Amino acid sequence: MVSAGQVVWADIIFVMERAHKVKLSKKFGSYLKGKQVVCLDVPDKYALMQPELIAVLERKVGYFSRSD
Numbered sequence: 001m002v003s004a005g006q007v008v009w010a011d012i013i014f015v016m017e018r019a020h021k022v023k024l025s026k027k028f029g030s031y032l033k034g035k036q037v038v039c040l041d042v043p044d045k046y047a048l049m050q051p052e053l054i055a056v057l058e059r060k061v062g063y064f065s066r067s068d
Contacts, residue, residue, distance in 0.1 A: 002024070007032065012035070012037075013035055014037075021039050038064070
């Protein structure tokens with residue numbers, strides 16, 4: 001779950017699936033102006049903190065966390 005306050009605070013918002021991006025846009029559309037929303041195309045089939053999920057997320061999000 002995400003709150004309006006979290007959306008306002010964020011510069012970049014990551015979603016796992018396109019359906020999540022649609023839901024985010026419907027719920028917080030006006031708050032998303034100027035925000036970068038990135039769909040990682042990761043199926044929502046993993047358990048919370050499942051090691052395989054963590055590995056996929058680290059690989060896909062790693063590009064955005066670099067401070068080059």
